[in-house]
Amino acid sequence: MKLKIKIIGTIISLVCLILVGYSTAYGILLPYSPVIVGFEKKTYKMATIYYHKGYNLPPLEEIDTLIEENESNHDLKYKRNVDIILCESDREKKRITGSLTRAQSFFLFGRVVVSRKLQDEAVAHEKPFGMYLQHELSHSLTHQNLSLLRTFTFPAWLDEGLAVYSSDQFGKAGYFNQQEVSAYLSKGFFYHPNWWPQPLHKAPIESKEFELKNKYYFIYSEYGCIVSDLINTYGRNRFIDYYHHLLKNKENEKIFQSSFGISFYDYLNEFKKRMISKSS
């Protein structure tokens, strides 16, 4: 009986080991894997591109410039070269990231995974590839500077808003410009920052009930507007100070109050008023 239990235990451990090994090399754990296998490699000064042979690569010549611009915009340095993984198919993207979005950045190493769809759109000049890349590189910079513990508490709205603002996505490729966001805010549409779930959290019911055509383009654009408004109203230095403090500390409400001298709740009301006054 004891021998039987031992054998079953060994088989289960082996299966687990094989599954983790496979996921690390080829699947959902690849963004966190210490090594990346099965790809060709192209090295730039501040980035390493992983790609498959036989495909036209999207334009990557400005990668180092985009990275330097982000360091300057965020007043922060990348801790390591940015790994950019170019998928050969949307199926591979789904296997590695679990989703079919155009591109994603991951916590820990700040790796960026780019879908086949976005690469094809870039090669055909259908979508501004540099803009998408700049967005993900903003996340990458934030993620590289977060401890593992902070990755679960850093406000997701700020991560997105800063990425939209620093890649200047307003009015491009489906994203709303600031006037359009103002117009929707004046009609009563407002997607509260706290509705955008932190990593590992589920979206609250309000998120599901928020209905608007191109909802996610609106949400991203609204968060970009919040970052833009914070910088315009309180100055870049205070915004950067707030952002840097949040990389180390999880208490958004407290840090917001001490950085800007207003509660997050009151600020959001002021933000809405300022935006609505622009649209009237």
Ligand SMILES: [Zn+2]
């Ligand atoms: Zn994003």
